[in-house]
Amino acid sequence: MAIYKPDYTLIEAKEVVDKLGDSRKDQMIKYYITNKESEIVQLKNIIDKYENFFKLMNELLPNNDRTLKLY
Numbered sequence: 368m369a370i371y372k373p374d375y376t377l378i379e380a381k382e383v384v385d386k387l388g389d390s391r392k393d394q395m396i397k398y399y400i401t402n403k404e405s406e407i408v409q410l411k412n413i414i415d416k417y418e419n420f421f422k423l424m425n426e427l428l429p430n431n432d433r434t435l436k437l438y
Contacts, residue, residue, distance in 0.1 A: 384400065
């Protein structure tokens with residue numbers, strides 16, 4: 368049985384970000400965070416494409432072990 372331990376630092380950080388105002392500095396912090404989040408989504412999409420490519424290649428190669436799973 369796993370024990371759930373909340374990430375209190377993350378919870379506190381989210382509260383701090385939510386309290387940011389409309390100053391130029393605060394807007395730049397929010398922009399940086401959203402930009403990093405969109406980069407993460409794009410990288411996950413690229414990884415998924417490569418994963419699908421290698422799965423397909425594994426199926427098409429001769430003498431491959433059909434029991435071998437790439438995930």
